[in-house]
Amino acid sequence: MLGFIGAGNMATALARGWGRPVLVADPAPGRAERLVAELGGEVLDDNVLLARRAETILLAHKPEQLETVAAEIAPLTAGKTVISILGGVGVARLEAAYPDANVVRTIPNTPSEVRRGVTCIAEGGESAVELFEQVGRVFVVPESQVDVAMSVMSVAPAYVALVAEAAVDAAVQAGLPAPQATDMFLATLAGTAELIEARGGDTLAVRRSVTSPGGSTARGLAELERHGLRTAFAEATRAVLRR
Ligand SMILES: NC(=O)c1ccc[n+]([C@@H]2O[C@H](COP(=O)([O-])OP(=O)(O)OC[C@H]3O[C@@H](n4cnc5c(N)ncnc54)[C@H](OP(=O)(O)O)[C@@H]3O)[C@@H](O)[C@H]2O)c1
Numbered sequence: 001m002l003g004f005i006g007a008g009n010m011a012t013a014l015a016r017g018w019g020r021p022v023l024v025a026d027p028a029p030g031r032a033e034r035l036v037a038e039l040g041g042e043v044l045d046d047n048v049l050l051a052r053r054a055e056t057i058l059l060a061h062k063p064e065q066l067e068t069v070a071a072e073i074a075p076l077t078a079g080k081t082v083i084s085i086l087g088g089v090g091v092a093r094l095e096a097a098y099p100d101a102n103v104v105r106t107i108p109n110t111p112s113e114v115r116r117g118v119t120c121i122a123e124g125g126e127s128a129v130e131l132f133e134q135v136g137r138v139f140v141v142p143e144s145q146v147d148v149a150m151s152v153m154s155v156a157p158a159y160v161a162l163v164a165e166a167a168v169d170a171a172v173q174a175g176l177p178a179p180q181a182t183d184m185f186l187a188t189l190a191g192t193a194e195l196i197e198a199r200g201g202d203t204l205a206v207r208r209s210v211t212s213p214g215g216s217t218a219r220g221l222a223e224l225e226r227h228g229l230r231t232a233f234a235e236a237t238r239a240v241l242r243r
Contacts, residue, residue, distance in 0.1 A: 003054025005047055005069055007031040010085055011060035013113035015039055017135035025050040051076040057101075059084045070097035077101040083128055087150060088243050091122055091143050104128045107146055107154045112136055118153040122146050151237040159236070164189065 002018070004011045007026035012035060015022050021041035024032035032043040044050040051057060051073035061069055063086040078100035085106055086094075094103045104125035111117045117136030121128055122143040132138045141149055164185055171181040192206065199205050211217040 001041060001054060003044075003050045003057045004032075004035075004060050005050060005057060005073075006059070006061035007035045008060065010108065010110065011035070011058070013110045013117075014058070014060075014085075014108060014135060017112040017115050017117060018131075023050055023054050047072045048076065051080075054080075056081045056083065059086055061086075063087055063089050066093065066097055074098050074100070081127065083125075083131075087154065088147060090146075091124065102127065105143065105146065106132065107150055108132065108135070109154045110157050120146055120149045120153060147241055148237070151240045155240055159233075160189070 001021060001023050003023040003025075004015065005025055007015075007024045007028070008031070011024075011026075015024075015035055016039070020039065022035065022039055023042050023044055024035050025044045025047050026032040035041075036043050042053075044053065047069055057073070057077065057080060059066070059069065059082060066086060066089055074097060077098050080101050081104060082094070082098045082101040083104045083106055084094050085108055087107065089105070091103065091105050094105055104127065105122040106119050106125060106128060108119040109117050112119070112132075112135035115135050117132070119132040119136065119138050121132065121138060121140045123140055124143075126140060129138050129140065139149070139153075164182070167185050168178060168181045171185075172178050176184075196203055196206050207221070211221065
């Protein structure tokens with residue numbers, strides 16, 4: 001069974017996506033218990049017990065806890081696979097913390113819960129591809145690209161949710177009922193993603209096909225540009241990378 005160290009938001013999303021019984025250790029009262037009640041498996045009282053039992057260990061605690069957790073369990077991970085989902089923690093630091101394990105650096109995202117996730121795996125971690133493909137798409141990228149990839153896949157679900165919220169709020173202010181506005185926007189989001197894919201990733205072609213000269217789309221786009229949409233995304237990415 002896969003062993004989870006930490007049963008927070010990302011661990012829960014992945015575990016639900018995989019849909020299989022799990023071994024879990026998490027000091028927060030009730031969190032590991034809730035996950036096991038939902039999926040089956042077993043709650044372990046501490047990380048050492050978990051590391052003894054699990055063949056593959058998923059590090060799903062906060063990045064700052066890497067060294068503390070490794071001090072407890074590293075000696076028990078010789079020959080085992082340790083998969084990290086820790087944001088901003090590079091392979092070198094993982095290998096230093098778990099010198100005798102097969103270490104894999106990944107960054108997943110929360111849509112993994114509904115098996116529409118995206119996971120980035122740092123080169124060298126190909127052994128984990130099959131596991132993460134069960135919950136969505138997998139991109140194996142050079143380690144140097146993992147952090148920047150986070151801005152378009154790992155933090156991006158929050159951006160998309162915020163954009164949806166903003167668009168729906170604006171429509172509600174203009175008189176559309178919220179449930180209808182939400183359904184329409186979400187269906188449009190999913191449909192547009194598929195259309196852009198069908199056009200080979202050509203966002204400009206899709207945008208142009210909606211934008212007639214002097215028309216309402218052109219007026220709307222001009223306002224988004226005037227209010228700094230591109231700068232906002234550029235600054236957001238810089239902020240994500242600034243650890
Ligand atoms: N959320 C995302 O979308 C996302 C995406 C990609 C990667 N990640 C990465 O996933 C990791 C977890 O993020 P999250 O958003 O799921 O955070 P989270 O909800 O705070 O979950 C972390 C869990 O680990 C527990 N924990 C703390 N110390 C521990 C220890 N020593 N041993 C075992 N468990 C411990 C925490 O308990 P307490 O609350 O009691 O501290 C909490 O339940 C982070 O490293 C993050 O960078 C997250």
